[in-house]
Structure formats: structure tokens, C-alpha cells
Amino acid sequence: MLYSQLSDRPAFAGTLQDIEERRYQLWLKAVSAVVIATLTFNFLLAVFNTNLIGISESHVILTELALIGCALLLAMSRNPALYVILALYLSYMAFILALRPELDLKAIRDFLIPIIFYFIGRKFQRIEDADRLVWTCTFIVLAIGFFEFLFLDLYTQVVDIFGYYVARGTLEIDDNFIEGSNLFVSSTRVGGRNFFDFLGQIRASSVFLEPVTMGNFGAFLCLWALFRKGMHHRILLLVLAFVVIVLADARFGMFVCFFLFVAAGAAYLVPRFLWWCLPPLIVFALAVFGGLFPDLPWADNFIGRLIHASHLQQLITLDALFGLQPDVPFLADNGFAYSIVKCGIIGLLALWTLFVFAPSNSPQALHFKALAVVYISLLMTVSNSFYSIKLAALFWVAAGAADIMKSSTTITRRQDVTAKPRPSNHETRSFWSTREQNRQSLRARV
Numbered sequence: 548m549l550y551s552q553l554s555d556r557p558a559f560a561g562t563l564q565d566i567e568e569r570r571y572q573l574w575l576k577a578v579s580a581v582v583i584a585t586l587t588f589n590f591l592l593a594v595f596n597t598n599l600i601g602i603s604e605s606h607v608i609l610t611e612l613a614l615i616g617c618a619l620l621l622a623m624s625r626n627p628a629l630y631v632i633l634a635l636y637l638s639y640m641a642f643i644l645a646l647r648p649e650l651d652l653k654a655i656r657d658f659l660i661p662i663i664f665y666f667i668g669r670k671f672q673r674i675e676d677a678d679r680l681v682w683t684c685t686f687i688v689l690a691i692g693f694f695e696f697l698f699l700d701l702y703t704q705v706v707d708i709f710g711y712y713v714a715r716g717t718l719e720i721d722d723n724f725i726e727g728s729n730l731f732v733s734s735t736r737v738g739g740r741n742f743f744d745f746l747g748q749i750r751a752s753s754v755f756l757e758p759v760t761m762g763n764f765g766a767f768l769c770l771w772a773l774f775r776k777g778m779h780h781r782i783l784l785l786v787l788a789f790v791v792i793v794l795a796d797a798r799f800g801m802f803v804c805f806f807l808f809v810a811a812g813a814a815y816l817v818p819r820f821l822w823w824c825l826p827p828l829i830v831f832a833l834a835v836f837g838g839l840f841p842d843l844p845w846a847d848n849f850i851g852r853l854i855h856a857s858h859l860q861q862l863i864t865l866d867a868l869f870g871l872q873p874d875v876p877f878l879a880d881n882g883f884a885y886s887i888v889k890c891g892i893i894g895l896l897a898l899w900t901l902f903v904f905a906p907s908n909s910p911q912a913l914h915f916k917a918l919a920v921v922y923i924s925l926l927m928t929v930s931n932s933f934y935s936i937k938l939a940a941l942f943w944v945a946a947g948a949a950d951i952m953k954s955s956t957t958i959t960r961r962q963d964v965t966a967k968p969r970p971s972n973h974e975t976r977s978f979w980s981t982r983e984q985n986r987q988s989l990r991a992r993v
Contacts, residue, residue, distance in 0.1 A: 571672060574621065578667055578944070579680055581617050585940035586684055588614065590691065590754040593711035604716045611936060615656070615663060618940070622666040629666045632901065636662065639894050643870040651875075654889040657934045658898060661943045665902070668947020677948035678778050681771050684941055685787055688764060692753035692794050699749060703729050708756050731757040741798045751794040755937050762797020763926060764938055765789065769804040770918045771945060773811045774911075802849065803925045807918055814917035815910070822920045823903040829924055830883045833857040852929045856881040868892050882927030882934075907950040915949035 588610050596602035622629060640655050671677055695702045709729045712718040718732070725735050734757065736748045750758035768788035772781050792800040837857030844854075859881040866872040870891025878885040886895050903916060919942075926933045933939060 574670075575676055577617075578621055579683065581614060581621065582664075582680060582940050582944055583684065583687065585614050585936045586687065586938075587754045589711075589756055589937060590706070592715075593706050593708055593756060596711045596714050597705065597707040602711065602714050607715050611656075614936070614940075615659065618663045618667060622663050622670070624666075624670060626666075626669075629662075632662055636894070636898070640890070643891050643894070646871050648873045651889070654870075657886075658890055658894075660934070660936055660939050661898070661902075664940050664943035665947040668944040668949070669951045671944075671948040671951060674775070674948055674952040675778075677945050678775060680941070681768070681945065682784070685768060685784065685791075688753045688755075688761070688791065689787065692751045692761070692791065695753060696749065696751045696794055706756075708734070708752070711756070734758055736796055740796045742793045742796055742801070746793075746796075750796040753794075758795040758797060759799075759930065759932055760935055760938055761795040762792055762800030763803075763932060765791030765795065765797060766800045766803040766807065766922060766926075767938065767942055767945075770807050770922050773807055774915045774918055774949065799849065799852075799925075799929065803922060806921050806925060810917050810921040811914070814914040817917065819903060819913060819916065822917055823900065825920050826883065826899065826924050826927065829928055830860070833860050833881075833883070833928070837861050849929075852880070856884075856929055860884045863887060870894065879931050880929060882929070882931040885931040886927070902946075905950055908953050911952060912950045915946065919946055 589607070592602050592606060592610065636658065637655070640658075644650060644654065668677065707729045708731050709718065709723055712731065713720055722732055725732070725737075728735060730749070731752060734750050734752055736750055740746055740748065740750075752758045752761050755761045755764065765788045768784055768791060772778075772785040772788060775781060775784075778784070788804070789801075792804070833853070833856055836853070837860055840854070841858070841861070859876075859878050860883070862876050862878070863884055864872055867875070867888045868891070870888065872888060875888050878888060890898070903920065907913070923933060933942075
């Protein structure tokens with residue numbers, strides 16, 4: 548009773564709003580720190596491995612677990628949806644992993660990242676906060692990327708990328724086919740660049756340490772610029788997206804951007820169910836293509852990558868379809884096949900359905916969903932790089948923020964209601980006294 552009376556007072560209500568806003572700003576800074584850490588921790592570990600201490604696979608795993616744990620704390624709220632989904636997902640994964648001879652913790656981690664960071668995004672109060680996070684990550688990526696591209700000799704003295712991947716067990720020493728180079732194996736375009744050949748053979752990788760994810764990041768910036776029509780300096784972000792893609796010489800990233808423009812025009816015309824159907828249709832098309840042309844040779848182009856992906860999909864058995872295959876083949880070059888083997892078709896379709904049909908606060912969320920479906924589908928067609936926390940954390944925070952974004956009409960209406968002044972006590976008394984005087988004057992005339 549006392550609290551409700553105090554809350555009605557403007558001064559007390561303003562104090563409560565100030566406290567809530569300060570708490571939200573502190574939470575937002577913590578979220579930004581965690582997302583930036585997921586973006587840069589591999590780069591920092593590579594610097595440490597080159598100049599300070601030796602890094603092993605355990606250091607990478609522990610750092611990533613710490614970041615996911617911090618993210619889980621930031622995602623917690625009074626909304627039970629997060630806890631219900633986590634409980635169902637972990638129970639499902641515990642069931643299928645119990646039927647395998649070895650415990651595959653990476654399978655749990657791959658799908659835990661989207662759940663946790665998506666619910667962080669749903670706690671954003673303003674979509675502009677997500678804009679600032681995207682801009683911050685963009686400036687970090689471009690700053691390190693230009694330093695690498697313009698001062699390569701100095702950069703490679705500070706960061707031994709190939710040595711870092713060897714130290715963490717991802718690559719072997721014999722995998723380096725460029726003599727004298729300590730960049731990632733795909734950071735040198737031997738046959739010449741696809742974009743602006745005069746820039747040389749080096750593909751910038753920035754904080755991602757390899758150019759593929761940097762190209763995917765550039766495509767994500769294009770996605771966000773197409774989605775955020777009311778964002779300040781939106782055209783600049785679109786330009787920077789293509790700068791990132793050119794620095795990484797990511798032809799596939801440019802290919803994704805082309806289809807993002809197509810999806811942006813069709814977002815409101817295509818029903819949500821058809822967007823949901825896009826990945827299953829691609830999986831079916833790859834299966835048919837691989838079955839009809841099993842002997843097609845591989846080539847270093849997009850068609851060659853599709854051929855390779857379709858051949859990998861032929862390796863999925865009935866046990867693998869439900870996530871029960873004990874000996875999993877190398878499927879990293881087909882994200883769909885990799886996901887099916889790791890999570891099983893039932894769990895994968897359930898998680899996909901939850902994302903596509905998640906409740907949203909505005910029709911604009913469907914615009915983001917259409918772009919996100921195309922983005923995810925194309926990336927998963929030729930690799931499983933989308934599961935890398937270096938990019939996945941930022942993407943899923945943005946996805947959650949897009950779903951919780953309020954429509955412009957709702958915001959305008961709420962501002963109009965808020966801006967409407969309430970009459971003071973003096974004005975109220977004057978109104979009633981004037982009304983009483985008018986009544987008495989009318990009676991006197993009668």
C-alpha cells in the first residue's frame with residue numbers, strides 16, 4: 548500500500564526509473580564486454596602464444612566455457628522460457644549422447660551458444676543498443692584488419708597465427724603449404740585475388756585469424772544494414788560491410804550479400820512457413836544433386852564446394868540422422884550434415900522451429916527473420932563456420948534484440964501518451980469552480 552502510494556508520486560517514480568536505467572546500463576556494459584571477448588579472445592590467445600606463454604587446447608576450451616558461463620548469468624531473468632528450453636535441450640542431448648560410446652561435449656556447446664546469446668538479445672530495451680554493439684565490433688575488426696593488411700611484417704611478428712592453430716591442435720605443422728608464412732593456410736590466395744587483384748595475394752583475417760569468418764562477418768554487417776532502415780549512418784555500415792569482404796577477399800561473403808538483397812525485397816511477401824522450409828529444401832536439393840552426380844570432380848569455386856558438400860551428405864546413415872552414429876566422419880564442409888550428426892534431426896528441427904516462430908513485438912522482426920534464414924542457410928551449405936563463437940555470439944544477440952524490437956507506431960503512440968500533460972490540482976479546481984459559476988448564472992436567468 549505504502550509502495551503504491553509512493554510510486555504514484557512523480558519524484559519517487561522518477562527515482563525508480565533512474566535506478567532501473569542505471570542497472571540496465573551496467574548490464575549492457577557487461578554484455579558488450581562478453582560479446583567483444585568472444586570476438587577477440589582467439590586473437591588475444593594467439594598474441595599470448597607468440598609473445599608470452601604457450602597456449603594449448605585446454606586454454607581455448609576453458610576461456611570459451613568461462614565466456615558462455617558469464618553469458619548465461621547475463622541471460623537469466625524472470626522469464627521461464629530460457630530455463631524450460633535449456634532443460635529440454637540438455638535432457639535431449641543427454642539422452643542421445645548416452646547412446647554414443649564417447650561423450651561429445653562440443654555437440655552440446657554448438658547449440659548452447661545460440662540459445663544463451665539469443666535470450667541475452669531479448670533482454671535489450673532498445674534496438675539502438677544493439678546498433679552500438681554492432682558498430683563497436685565493426686571498428687575493432689576493421690582496425691585490426693587494416694593493421695594486418697598494411698603492416699603485415701610487423702603484424703606477423705606480434706601474432707603467429709599458424710603457430711597458434713598448431714599449438715591448440717587444430718592444424719599440423721605439415722599443413723602449411725606456403726613456405727615462410729605464419730598466417731592461416733587459406734590467408735594467401737595463390738591464384739590471385741577475386742576482388743581488386745592489385746591488392747596482392749594476402750587475405751586479411753583480423754581478430755578472426757582466418758579469412759572465412761571475416762567474410763561471414765562482412766555478410767552479417769550487410770544483413771544488419773539492410774534490416775535497420777532507421778539506423779544512423781546505415782549506408783556507411785553497408786559500405787564497411789563490403790570493405791570487410793574485400794579485405795578478406797571473400798567471394799562467398801559477396802555471394803551471400805547478393806541473396807540478402809533479394810531476401811530483403813521478399814521478406815514480407817513470403818510466408819514465415821516458407822522461410823522455415825528453406826534449409827530442409829537445400830538439404831533435399833544437395834542430397835538429390837549428390838545422388839545424381841556422384842563422380843563430379845571437385846574444383847576451387849562455389850560449384851565445387853556444392854559438389855563436395857553434396858558428397859559429404861551422402862555419408863549420413865540412418866543412425867547419424869537421429870544423432871546416434873558412434874563414429875562421426877569429417878563433415879565440417881557441410882554445416883547441415885554436421886548439425887544433423889551432432890544434434891539429430893528431431894532436435895535440430897525443434898530448435899529451428901523455435902527460432903523462426905519465436906514471438907516478436909513488431910512486424911519488422913519478420914524482416915530480420917527472412918534475412919537471417921537466408922544468411923544461416925547459405926553459410927551452412929558449405930561449412931559449419933557459423934557455430935564459431937567468434938561470430939555466433941554477436942549474431943544471436945542481434946537476433947534476440949530484433950525479435951524484441953518495438954514497432955515504430957507503438958513507440959510513437961506511447962510517446963504521445965507520455966507527452967500528454969496531466970492537469971494540475973489548481974487547473975482541476977479552476978475547471979470545477981468555473982463550471983459551478985456557469986450553473987448558477989443559468990439558474991438566475993431562468
